[in-house]
Amino acid sequence: MKPDRNKKKTSGGPANPSAPTTKRSTPAAGGSKRGSRGNSEDSEPTAGSEPVPVWLFVLMALMLYSGMSYLHTYGGGFNPKVYENFRSYKLVDSANPKSGPEMLIAKGEALYMVCAACHQVNGMGVAGQFPPLMGSEWVNEPNPARLIRIPLHGLSGPMQVKGQDWNSSMAALGSALSAEDIAAILSYIRQAWGNTAGPVTPAEVEAVIADTSSRSMDGSRPWTASELMSIEVAQ
Numbered sequence: 001m002k003p004d005r006n007k008k009k010t011s012g013g014p015a016n017p018s019a020p021t022t023k024r025s026t027p028a029a030g031g032s033k034r035g036s037r038g039n040s041e042d043s044e045p046t047a048g049s050e051p052v053p054v055w056l057f058v059l060m061a062l063m064l065y066s067g068m069s070y071l072h073t074y075g076g077g078f079n080p081k082v083y084e085n086f087r088s089y090k091l092v093d094s095a096n097p098k099s100g101p102e103m104l105i106a107k108g109e110a111l112y113m114v115c116a117a118c119h120q121v122n123g124m125g126v127a128g129q130f131p132p133l134m135g136s137e138w139v140n141e142p143n144p145a146r147l148i149r150i151p152l153h154g155l156s157g158p159m160q161v162k163g164q165d166w167n168s169s170m171a172a173l174g175s176a177l178s179a180e181d182i183a184a185i186l187s188y189i190r191q192a193w194g195n196t197a198g199p200v201t202p203a204e205v206e207a208v209i210a211d212t213s214s215r216s217m218d219g220s221r222p223w224t225a226s227e228l229m230s231i232e233v234a235q
């Protein structure tokens, strides 16, 4: 190999004596490269020696300042309500206008938080303390007249839910919630977690309130399960 390369160089040498010299000197030292360029290309402008003009710094500072102040004024603090207000299809859906029962159910879902403290967000209750609303025969009864009475006046004493015995008491919420609120909550729980009963209208709640005007809503006279069962209800 080596002898071969040497041979090429030596053979090229005689043809153009100046060429090999330049070639060899170019990679050898940077100094000689610069020198040779300077010599052969005098007209080329030199770079790197001019100072950057001050006005350019001033312009950059101004642009940065105006950009930041624009963001500050119109950026809304990068508030997620502005920039991420529709993070899921559910949020888009909830922003759309709804029909009557849908609106009631959506309102009930939010108000259900009152009940979730005991019956839990998943409607499963707490074993031994709070009975489940999911799959409960009290919640899913086609006629809601008994069910409406439970949050209105409270419920106390022994009862059965899904074949299990309970004996506790639930406070009355009738004075804290409007008829529409109660209709909304009950409409929600009757279709949540796989429950399949129909919605409850505010008018149905108002009718029960009128029927039970002798019973106070302050929780001093909660219903018992046997009392509720003795009420005549059209199915």
Ligand code: HEC
Pocket: 114, 115, 116, 117, 118, 119, 129, 130, 131, 132, 133, 136, 137, 138, 139, 147, 150, 151, 155, 156, 157, 158, 159, 161, 166, 167, 168, 169, 170, 171, 173, 185, 186, 189
């Ligand atoms: C402070 C806890 C608590 C809160 C809040 C509460 N409940 Fe109850 N709930 C109970 C208890 C305890 C019982 C069982 C009462 C008994 O054993 O007689 C019960 C029973 C029930 C029942 C009948 C049994 C069943 O599981 O189906 C329904 C229906 C019901 N609650 C609905 C509601 C609704 C609707 C709300 C919200 C508006 C609510 N509860 C809020 C504790 C609570």
